[in-house]
Amino acid sequence: MGHSQESKLETHAKIVEAAAKRFRETGLEGIGVADLMKEVGLTVGGFYKHFESRGALVAEAVSAMQGGWDALFARAEERGQAKPALFDALVDNYLDPAHRDNPGEGCLFAALSAELARSEDAARTAATQKLESALGKLTKVFSEQRAPAARAAAIFAYSTLIGAVSLARATNDPALSAEILSTVARGLKARLRPATAGQSKR
Amino acid sequence: MGHSQESKLETHAKIVEAAAKRFRETGLEGIGVADLMKEVGLTVGGFYKHFESRGALVAEAVSAMQGGWDALFARAEERGQAKPALFDALVDNYLDPAHRDNPGEGCLFAALSAELARSEDAARTAATQKLESALGKLTKVFSEQRAPAARAAAIFAYSTLIGAVSLARATNDPALSAEILSTVARGLKARLRPATAGQSKR
């Protein structure tokens, strides 16, 4: 039995992390409180000292779900990477088979949109914040356009990405799944890649 | 107690219809066998004379799920509607708030992709057939292009539609939800609407 208040905070964070991964893998109802606690090396009984209810954990876990984009944005910033190259990197990363095959570390929306639609408001509010945050970042990639056009491009591209991974995961035909990912990657780059600043043709 | 063999077929079909609706509304695990039977006016016990397991019903229900597109394709055929007008009708219908708000009668993939990814092969195979069928119809809308380009356009547009409705359902911010639907509808028409045959500009 661990006991310090500091270790309780660590425990809390570990439960949330495990839930953030497993919920994306198994769905929001695909794993029970007991199994989540076991994954962190604890037992059921302690759970309700950390969360008011299972639903409270769902909301916290949604807030904690990070896809792989943050690193790409950070790297682009650091290297002074141009917008078109960043856009390509985001698309390639999102539509990589590795993302399709590892929902536990992947995009919240590709994994959980449908269940979020049926969830308590706390979880949906957390998801909405994640969505606005992702759209905000993506909008900057299109900043050579006027603000409304840039936001529209972000919403359009994000929808396309999420739909493609959703379909690629749903089918059990590997060829079709691969075709969806590669086709949509090509399509997004051909149709939505931002122009380099001051560049009107490529 | 109804008993004839003919009425058994009717009963079977009613169970599948109810499941096709309720699974899209509540998720594949959101309603139990007992409640599904109750919805058709029957009790649990009879279920396993109709289906070998709950999973067998899931697969049959997936096969039975029809979105609203068939009617639009039929009407276009009948009226000799041009491709661009049909494309616009498909987009507007799919991205209508009524579709977002009524998953039970809507697109299989917007409602169940993530759960299908975790389902038994029977259900995923049924879903794959539905997907190929939808892509096949949509590919014809782009038939003024060469075959590979038309199929690519269909995959791209379908992904975008599914992602948009997924996001519009997930958020609990009504303004954002409406913005996603209208933005993606405008974007698809601007970027992917097929040209009328023989028409190089609009």
Add this chain to the structure above:
DNA sequence: ATTATCTATAGATCTATAGATAATGC
């Protein structure tokens, strides 16, 4: 003394099966 975690369990599910009942259809 407080509290983070443990064991144990109540109460509410849900799938699947067993055996009874009452129509169908030979």
Add this chain to the structure above:
DNA sequence: ATTATCTATAGATCTATAGATAATGC
């Protein structure tokens, strides 16, 4: 006689709570 459906229930979940245990921290 067969069988479509019914009632009842076994066995396996899962959420949440009660009460015990053993460190922490005043």
